Amino acid sequence: MPTEDEISGTPHNRPPKPSPTSIGNHKLKAQTLMLGYGFDPELSEGSLKPPIFLTSTFAFENAAAGKRFFEGITGKRPGGAEGLIYSRFNGPNQEILEDRLAVWEDADDSLAFSSGMSAITTLLLTFVRPGDCVVHSGPLYAATETLIAKILGQFGVSWIDFPSGATREEIDAAIAKGKEKGRVSLIYLESPANPTNQLVDVEAVAAARDDAFADGERPPIAIDNTFLGPLWSKPLRHGADLSVYSLTKYVGGHSDLVAGGLVGKQQLINQVRTIRNTMGTIVDPNTAWMLLRSLETLELRMDRAGENARKVCEFLRDHPKVEKVGYLGFLEPGSRQADIFERHELGAGSTFSLYLKGGEKEAFAFLDALRIANLAVSLGGTETLASAPAAMTHLSVPEERKKQLDITPNLVRISIGVEDADDLIADFANALNDV
Numbered sequence: 001m002p003t004e005d006e007i008s009g010t011p012h013n014r015p016p017k018p019s020p021t022s023i024g025n026h027k028l029k030a031q032t033l034m035l036g037y038g039f040d041p042e043l044s045e046g047s048l049k050p051p052i053f054l055t056s057t058f059a060f061e062n063a064a065a066g067k068r069f070f071e072g073i074t075g076k077r078p079g080g081a082e083g084l085i086y087s088r089f090n091g092p093n094q095e096i097l098e099d100r101l102a103v104w105e106d107a108d109d110s111l112a113f114s115s116g117m118s119a120i121t122t123l124l125l126t127f128v129r130p131g132d133c134v135v136h137s138g139p140l141y142a143a144t145e146t147l148i149a150k151i152l153g154q155f156g157v158s159w160i161d162f163p164s165g166a167t168r169e170e171i172d173a174a175i176a177k178g179k180e181k182g183r184v185s186l187i188y189l190e191s192p193a194n195p196t197n198q199l200v201d202v203e204a205v206a207a208a209r210d211d212a213f214a215d216g217e218r219p220p221i222a223i224d225n226t227f228l229g230p231l232w233s234k235p236l237r238h239g240a241d242l243s244v245y246s247l248t249k250y251v252g253g254h255s256d257l258v259a260g261g262l263v264g265k266q267q268l269i270n271q272v273r274t275i276r277n278t279m280g281t282i283v284d285p286n287t288a289w290m291l292l293r294s295l296e297t298l299e300l301r302m303d304r305a306g307e308n309a310r311k312v313c314e315f316l317r318d319h320p321k322v323e324k325v326g327y328l329g330f331l332e333p334g335s336r337q338a339d340i341f342e343r344h345e346l347g348a349g350s351t352f353s354l355y356l357k358g359g360e361k362e363a364f365a366f367l368d369a370l371r372i373a374n375l376a377v378s379l380g381g382t383e384t385l386a387s388a389p390a391a392m393t394h395l396s397v398p399e400e401r402k403k404q405l406d407i408t409p410n411l412v413r414i415s416i417g418v419e420d421a422d423d424l425i426a427d428f429a430n431a432l433n434d435v
């Protein structure tokens with residue numbers, strides 16, 4: 001029978017040597033950590049880059065080690081899994097990815113998923129039970145609204161929302177109404193909201209939650225941070241407990257993969273991990289490897305896209321064929337949205353709304369004339385994308401709701417990429433000539 005030391009010191013399935021996170025008192029930045037953190041070449045024949053571990057299962061050194069790993073993963077022993085067991089639970093590529101994702105928000109831990117929606121679904125199934133009420137900001141990404149209202153609705157879950165830009169009083173009122181409907185087990189936010197770009201006051205939501213619930217009964221606050229995270233928005237600093245990502249967008253960044261992520265407090269992550277282990281919503285090793293490669297250039301890509309977006313928006317704002325530009329860099333000084341922005345955000349992002357003078361005809365003429373920007377939905381890729389939400393992503397949203405959300409036929413949604421800014425301006429200028 002091997003001793004405890006022999007088990008933890010086995011050549012197979014052992015944890016990587018911890019990578020440095022500081023040099024003396026100097027704390028290393030996320031950009032530096034994206035190049036090596038969480039990976040020990042010694043465990044992979046000295047390979048500088050992590051290989052892709054295409055395996056469904058992992059060999060145990062001996063039966064006692066196998067038992068010990070299972071005790072960890074099933075929760076029989078605290079501290080989680082000590083080694084790799086089976087690829088539905090985790091794998092080396094996924095673990096390196098999770099270590100690096102957590103870095104951007106200084107989070108305790110992280111989980112990677114097969115899509116943004118599988119992250120959101122696993123999160124909801126972890127915390128929400130029949131009879132509960134989900135309090136959320138509105139609007140949410142359409143599939144998230146469908147999941148909460150239509151799918152969880154079939155299992156006796158109710159919801160109540162407050163507008164993204166809501167004041168503390170409006171948030172208090174929504175929580176109070178939610179409590180009348182059932183046990184409030186999750187507060188779910190999306191900021192900025194898709195497609196309105198309205199920001200949520202996370203600090204106010206956290207204060208409202210803390211005042212409305214006693215210790216031990218406080219529901220976690222989760223926030224979809226896809227649009228500005230992880231570079232321009234770090235909501236865990238403002239009172240959120242979990243940050244959710246469609247990694248398909250800025251983190252993947254090349255419009256060539258679909259994945260999701262969750263970063264946040266250890267105890268909550270552990271709860272979600274248990275459900276992910278059962279459901280199998282983990283990201284696959286190949287996609288995890290691609291995300292590791294993407295993370296190496298995340299800051300460079302987002303910085304460049306952000307700078308480009310500012311230049312393009314400044315050009316578009318003054319154009320005679322443009323009605324208005326909904327860009328977070330142009331918030332009215334002194335307004336509530338500007339106040340939320342200053343307290344919460346580190347950058348204005350690169351996804352914005354362009355309202356052309358006219359209607360659908362003008363929006364379509366503009367989209368059809370673009371030569372560099374691609375006519376496609378999604379965002380956060382290296383290439384610029386443009387689409388018409390009223391006719392595409394939000395086609396099935398009822399007319400009344402579209403009006404409320406300012407999703408008008410003349411709205412074009414643009415996600416700016418890393419091309420040359422002057423080339424993009426030339427493309428938009430040329431397309432506006434055709435309107």
Ligand SMILES: Cc1ncc(COP(=O)(O)O)c(C=O)c1O
Nearest residue numbers: 115116117141194226246248259
């Ligand atoms: C804000 C937001 N959240 C979640 C998702 C869903 O992510 P995925 O498509 O990776 O499942 C999207 C996708 O567009 C999104 O824009």
